[in-house]
Amino acid sequence: MKTRAAVAWEANKPLEIEEIELEGPKSGEVLLRIVATGVCHTDAYTLSGADPEGLFPSILGHEGGAIVVEVGPDVTSLKPGDHVIPLYTPECRTCSFCTSDKTNLCQAIRATQGRGLMPDSTSRFSKKGKPIYHFMGTSTFSEYTVLPEIAVAKIRKDAPLEKVCLLGCGITTGIGAVLNTAKVTPGSTVAVFGLGGVGLSVIQGAVMAKAGRIIAVDINPDKFEFAKQLGATDCVNPKEYDQPIQNVIVDLTKGGVDYSFEAVGNVNLMRAALECCHKGWGESTIIGVAGAGQEIATRPFQLVTGRVWRGSAFGGVKGRSQLPGYVDRYMDGEIKVDEFVTHVMGLEDINHAFHLMHEGESIRSVIQF
Numbered sequence: 001m002k003t004r005a006a007v008a009w010e011a012n013k014p015l016e017i018e019e020i021e022l023e024g025p026k027s028g029e030v031l032l033r034i035v036a037t038g039v040c041h042t043d044a045y046t047l048s049g050a051d052p053e054g055l056f057p058s059i060l061g062h063e064g065g066a067i068v069v070e071v072g073p074d075v076t077s078l079k080p081g082d083h084v085i086p087l088y089t090p091e092c093r094t095c096s097f098c099t100s101d102k103t104n105l106c107q108a109i110r111a112t113q114g115r116g117l118m119p120d121s122t123s124r125f126s127k128k129g130k131p132i133y134h135f136m137g138t139s140t141f142s143e144y145t146v147l148p149e150i151a152v153a154k155i156r157k158d159a160p161l162e163k164v165c166l167l168g169c170g171i172t173t174g175i176g177a178v179l180n181t182a183k184v185t186p187g188s189t190v191a192v193f194g195l196g197g198v199g200l201s202v203i204q205g206a207v208m209a210k211a212g213r214i215i216a217v218d219i220n221p222d223k224f225e226f227a228k229q230l231g232a233t234d235c236v237n238p239k240e241y242d243q244p245i246q247n248v249i250v251d252l253t254k255g256g257v258d259y260s261f262e263a264v265g266n267v268n269l270m271r272a273a274l275e276c277c278h279k280g281w282g283e284s285t286i287i288g289v290a291g292a293g294q295e296i297a298t299r300p301f302q303l304v305t306g307r308v309w310r311g312s313a314f315g316g317v318k319g320r321s322q323l324p325g326y327v328d329r330y331m332d333g334e335i336k337v338d339e340f341v342t343h344v345m346g347l348e349d350i351n352h353a354f355h356l357m358h359e360g361e362s363i364r365s366v367i368q369f
């Protein structure tokens, strides 16, 4: 069949809206109609050429809300008409990662996913016979896309897909990093670096965890108002200080925070996030994604003296089992999503969504097909 998609032909070039070919679902795969998709900073990161796994040409996008159109042979858990969220972290339920309660990082199809291919090592997308790569196993910047059944979370039909698409990455990632990865305890002091869709959702998670103090850090002060509405108690702009931001936060908290989160993808900020943690027990969680060749550094003494460094992907959430519960919590008013949608546009304007993100003018743009 044909599908309209935004194609990333090469790094650092605008996406091009094209009619391309899409092969139907093979065994264990489903055809989805994407109703809406968010634009996450990771899409921009890969488009920039900084992602060591970035492949071109490809169809980016991984924050989708969709409806099942057709199921391939051997699909048992989905049927046409089901409402779903594509999962870049699948859940096969049988690999050693899925059967462990310590991780959500299902590895069943990670190798082919990282090579931009379906599990049978081929692509379903092409243009004039030339294959186009998948991205993160989801490729939601296409009206139709094919996914493995294990990479699809079935959700309730009364949830608006043009909103809950954001639970496919940013919002779930921020909340999950707090609740599942760091396991923030009531009364704690939390610092979050970066107030995009992810960092603002860390604030939501910290409120849900009943944190006592939530320090929001960004170099764009326009982000502070929404951060405060969500529950930030302090807003700090590193540009207003002439000393390292970790020192500022240690002073502000009389010794450091109990938990910190880096939601930017800047390795210097990752160091600051670790070093603003309290001696003896402070724990820092890296969420941001840094480019090829970038490495983190700190004095080992920081860890010897009790600080902990950890990382979180998709908020530690096992998608097929747990994402429907996040949708329920949104429908029950416990998780804010609508407020994160600052811009809505058609696929033809998707490059503007990247522009808004780079200019710090959006929290999330949602593309509606």
Ligand code: NAD
Residues within 6 Å of the ligand: 040, 041, 042, 045, 169, 170, 173, 193, 194, 195, 196, 197, 198, 199, 217, 218, 219, 220, 223, 238, 263, 264, 265, 266, 269, 286, 287, 288, 289, 290, 312, 313, 314, 315, 357, 360, 363
């Ligand atoms: P975003 O672009 O919406 O927000 C980033 C924020 O960081 C902006 O508000 C920006 O002003 C701020 N910022 C930039 N430089 C800063 C600095 N030096 N100090 C303080 N703040 C600074 O991005 P997003 O969509 O929220 O994603 C954030 C990061 O998380 C990205 O690296 C993204 O790739 C990553 N991410 C990771 C996961 C995961 O599962 N680990 C999931 C989603 C996104």
Ligand code: AHE
Residues within 6 Å of the ligand: 040, 041, 042, 043, 051, 052, 053, 054, 089, 105, 110, 169, 289, 290, 291, 313, 314
């Ligand atoms: N390809 C990158 C890795 C990017 C990365 O870490 N991705 C996160 C999700 S970001 C969503 O916006 C993730 O899930 N990581 C776990 C995994 O298996 O990729 C690189 O640096 O190679």
Ligand code: ZN
Residues within 6 Å of the ligand: 040, 041, 042, 043, 062, 063, 169, 170
């Ligand atoms: Zn993302």
